Amino acid sequence: MAETNPEVDISELAEYEEESDEEVQNEVADTKNKTANLFSSLCFPIDWYIVFVHSKIDWWQQHYITLEFQLILPCFGSRQWQCRADTHVAMHSSGFREFLLKPELERVIGDCGFEHPSEVQNECIPQAILGTDVICQAKSGMGKTAVFVLSTLQQIDNTPSGITTLVLCNTRELAYQICDEFDRFTKYLPNVKTAVIYGGIPVQTHKDLIKEKKPNIIIGTPGRILQLASEGALSLKEIKQFILDECDTMLESLDMRKDVQKIFKLIPANKQVMMFSATLSDTIRPICKKFMNNPLEIYINDGSKLTLHGLQQYYVPITEEQKNKKLIELLDSLDFNQSVIFVKSVRRADALNRILQDIGFPSICIHRDLDQKDRIEQYRKFKNFESRIMVATNIFGRGIDIERVNVVINYDMAESADTYLHRVGRAGRFGTKGLAISFVPSKEDPVLEQVQSKFVVSIKELVATPDPSTYMSG
CATH class of the missing domain: 3.40.50.300 (P-loop containing nucleotide triphosphate hydrolases)
Incomplete structure (x- = not known):
């Protein structure tokens, strides 16, 4: 039976063997970016396409590399993915490798023993790493935090300068938990720094923290973030990712929503916005979309029924x-x-x-x-x-x-x-x-x-x- 993968010319093997894995990853990332740019120039907007990139690198035994691009055209005018309680999404056997993440991220994922993405990760991460705005509702324990942590770290420079990511959440405890996740996945990205900011302690403590640590990723509660930004102690001019975790709680509370809106206005217009929660009512979803530009909507086990398997x-x-x-x-x-x-x-x-x-x-x-x-x-x-x-x-x-x-x-x-x-x-x-x-x-x-x-x-x-x-x- 003929092999499905094209053979590589023997004369090219020496050149291939001299390339490092890191160079190949950079080349693949560049190909992905060019592909995204190509789609944006087509007659249909990029949001009508889901791009799955499958890579196979087997240098020492097979000496070839294949890149397979499959385009799927869903319903016109829709970017909404819904998975009902009686459906399950099959995972590709290559797991997280299919996302073509940085070597530093792939390494820490391996260290953690993660093999296959969850349902929500499988649907969100490929689009989130391209900078797409995302609304995601999925039940607790589905790995929503890892979606925005991995997609943010994939896009951030390995030696960043300034504050490029802002994550808002409703409690201090959740802020620390999110920070722990960022710290876990930046194990091999030592130049990426995080900081947690919240109310209840002297504001000068956070001013000193920002000045001394020079964080690139800020996780915090809206009230203290707004206070520091208003006083000029926290610059939001370089923010590229704006993320709300447990977004329904923050947007349902009128006081907290006002703080979120004020913060939003201080951030550059050209940014990625992602919002996550286990529950998103029909009244809150339109409010979420007002902060976004043509978002990808992921509702796992959505509708009138939700299940709690296990x-x-x-x-x-x-x-x-x-x-x-x-x-x-x-x-x-x-x-x-x-x-x-x-x-x-x-x-x-x-x-x-x-x-x-x-x-x-x-x-x-x-x-x-x-x-x-x-x-x-x-x-x-x-x-x-x-x-x-x-x-x-x-x-x-x-x-x-x-x-x-x-x-x-x-x-x-x-x-x-x-x-x-x-x-x-x-x-x-x-x-x-x-x-x-x-x-x-x-x-x-x-x-x-x-x-x-x-x-x-x-x-x-x-x-x-x-x-x-x-x-x-x-």
């Missing part, structure tokens, strides 16, 4: 007086790596945390009334596995990713189906197993019914201790 979900009908006894019973009987217990108020978080500590459970607590230093310290302790149990309010329910969490208990049921999604999404991250147990007054609880109808799940009453094999990975 997550076992139960409810316990219970009175307020019975909650503590049942919680202690669960903590004694369940096998878990780490557990998050959600309550509805700061006062209840402190009280429940004291009860657990008094009876010998080494729990920690996080909520909005803790001062900034204590909040970050508690978050770090939990992330570093120094404590296995955390009592938290909803502040810990959005975007925070702790790999070892596999049990979530709603001591107080969430106030809405979307809040429920964010809470229980702390367990079973990125397709792993997990367990969610919710205390409710009765099986007719309105939020429980809303969750079951919206997320295509039948939440059963917990009548016996769950089998650990159903919620413990490995």
Whole structure:
């Protein structure tokens, strides 16, 4: 059978063998850019094309390189990709290599043991690295953070100058988590520097940080970012990527939206805008688009149904007086790596945390009334596995990713189906197993019914201790 790849002239092999892998990567990147420019000159705009670049480099055994470009023309006038709950996107066997990322990024991806991109990464990254504006909605644990981290680092110079990337998020804890991801993927990009900026500490601290560290990537909350920019301590004139994580929270709040709009006006018009969230309502999507230029829209498991694969979900009908006894019973009987217990108020978080500590459970607590230093310290302790149990309010329910969490208990049921999604999404991250147990007054609880109808799940009453094999990975 004839080989599908064209043979390379023997006379050219010596020249090919003298080229380094880095030179080849640069050449491929240049080809990709030229291809993008070519598409922009065609009769159809580039947004009607999805470009898949497949490269195969096998220098020592086969001595050839092939580049295969396949153009797919989707529905005219549409840049929207939707994947319903009953569909799955097949991944190419070459995984992250297919994106033709920098050698430094490919190396750290290999170090982390990542082989195949998630559904959302597979759809977003090829377009994001070309500078396309992106709106992405996908459930928790799908790897949305890696989309903008990798696409940003792919575009940034290896020795950058000035602040070129601004990431806004709604909490300080999420800002630190995003910074950790940037720091992880810049392992072999030592000249790329990051900084986290947020309110609650003296503004001079951040002025000194910017002046001394000279960061290229800023991650922060809108209020403090706007304050520093307005006072001239933070220059946004060189921003090329403007990113909102948990964008629905920031745009639903009128005060925070005003800050985002003011920051947006301080940034150059020629920039890439990317927005991400686990939930995006029909009313928020048009607001997102106002910040963008013909964005690519990715809605994974979109529509009236959302699924939480691998997550076992139960409810316990219970009175307020019975909650503590049942919680202690669960903590004694369940096998878990780490557990998050959600309550509805700061006062209840402190009280429940004291009860657990008094009876010998080494729990920690996080909520909005803790001062900034204590909040970050508690978050770090939990992330570093120094404590296995955390009592938290909803502040810990959005975007925070702790790999070892596999049990979530709603001591107080969430106030809405979307809040429920964010809470229980702390367990079973990125397709792993997990367990969610919710205390409710009765099986007719309105939020429980809303969750079951919206997320295509039948939440059963917990009548016996769950089998650990159903919620413990490995």
